[in-house]
Amino acid sequence: MTRQAENHLAPRLLRLLIAFTAAILLPVSVCGAAAADGGKSARTWTVQVGSESSDQAIQGMAFLPENIYVNAGDKVTWRANSAEIHTVTFLAEGQSLDSTQPFNPAVPADVTQMGSKDYDGHSYYNSGVMTNVSDSGFVQVKKYTLAFANQGDFTYYCLVHGMAMKGTVHVRAAGTEYPYSQSQYDHQSEKRERTILRDGERQWDVARDQAGPHTVIAGTDNGTSMVMRFVQQKIEIRVGESVTFVNNGMGAPHTVTFGTEPANFLAPLGDRDHFSGGDLNSGLMPPGSSFKVTFTKAGEFDYICALHDYMGMKGTVEVRD
Ligand SMILES: [Cu+2]
Structure with missing residues (x-):
């Protein structure tokens, strides 16, 4: 893809x-x-x-x-x-x-x-x-x-x-x-919109099942209907544990970006094996790819998808002692 x-x-x-x-x-x-x-x-x-x-x-x-x-x-x-x-x-x-x-x-x-x-x-x-x-x-x-x-x-x-x-x-x-008249087209379009929405909601449900105590689904899609969300949006772990972010889609790429959004968010940045805050970026995550982060410090760490944050694609990892 x-x-x-x-x-x-x-x-x-x-x-x-x-x-x-x-x-x-x-x-x-x-x-x-x-x-x-x-x-x-x-x-x-x-x-x-x-x-x-x-x-x-x-x-x-x-x-x-x-x-x-x-x-x-x-x-x-x-x-x-x-x-x-x-x-x-x-x-x-x-x-x-x-x-x-x-x-x-x-x-x-x-x-x-x-x-x-x-x-x-x-x-x-x-x-x-x-x-x-x-x-x-x-x-x-x-x-x-x-x-x-x-x-x-x-x-x-x-x-x-x-x-x-x-x-x-x-x-x-x-x-x-x-x-066809315009209103017939509109009617047809509304039906199609509902189908796309339903497909998206179904994928969102699947993502909730796939998400786990150490797994976040970083977006999912079927090529036409795209879920621009991290699932679950908030995850709680302990110091020393890892979270794996998985792009489960077929078409859309995403990123997992902690800290300041880098000018080039396509390139990986930071130490994913020992993250204690600051800047960390997955780089571009194509469909099917994953990104594993190990947290070495307690705290609340917010992150975004640099491509889709303006649609609300944001998440938080809470790390406890
Ligand atoms: Cu995204």
């Missing part, structure tokens, strides 16, 4: 730098296009980008709806619907998803809005980083709209989640009868 593992490769500092750069570039790319009016009958359709539980613990990797049928001249608006970051990205003709993977926050084409507001059917178009929160470390794009003048079936991807998250805009001739 290296593709997913490398999805969040930017150190926080780098991310902020990019966010700053993108903030300068963004207005330039946005004002380039003249909005062509698609005609009086043209409609604007809405697609939700991602989904989440109200506490942000469960994150869904899906475009809702995944398939939308519109007519030439219509517009589609994508709306950020989760704290987890996603993109809406149409690849250029001849370009493969491999060429854009893994998602790289240092590449402007990955994180910056690219292309005009009128989809031409063959060039690279990118929304930039879509999220419904402002503290993800990226320039926040809440809404992205494209007008579709040409007929065809146009598939797009989330650059962050690759093949696991794609959608298609089916553009038919102007005047064609629509197979």
Whole structure:
């Protein structure tokens, strides 16, 4: 799962730098296009980008709806619907998803809005980083709209989640009868959201069973539904004992980070065999990996996942004499 593992490769500092750069570039790319009016009958359709539980613990990797049928001249608006970051990205003709993977926050084409507001059917178009929160470390794009003048079936991807998250805009001739109304799509999407949530809750239950007196599940997911939590969030041990943190997921990487979040949280830092406070970092934990820490001093030690702390992925180890 290296593709997913490398999805969040930017150190926080780098991310902020990019966010700053993108903030300068963004207005330039946005004002380039003249909005062509698609005609009086043209409609604007809405697609939700991602989904989440109200506490942000469960994150869904899906475009809702995944398939939308519109007519030439219509517009589609994508709306950020989760704290987890996603993109809406149409690849250029001849370009493969491999060429854009893994998602790289240092590449402007990955994180910056690219292309005009009128989809031409063959060039690279990118929304930039879509999220419904402002503290993800990226320039926040809440809404992205494209007008579709040409007929065809146009598939797009989330650059962050690759093949696991794609959608298609089916553009038919102007005047064609629509197979679904927006409210039918919304209804369908709500159903899918509930399924994703239920899957997440089920995985969370499994994680509770797998967690033990010396084991913390450091996130779990099935590729679409992700649990962004440490289970159990608080664990109590004795001085000299160890805790093993296990990433039980299939797609999302995580970290276990004590103390100050390092600029490069992807690299391991500190002495995991004799931890008595201060800075200790697992480095990037891909799905299936684990990180064992031995505590040599009593106290309460807080830690975070450096990738998902803004969604509440934080924990505590209480060490007693
Ligand atoms: Cu995480």
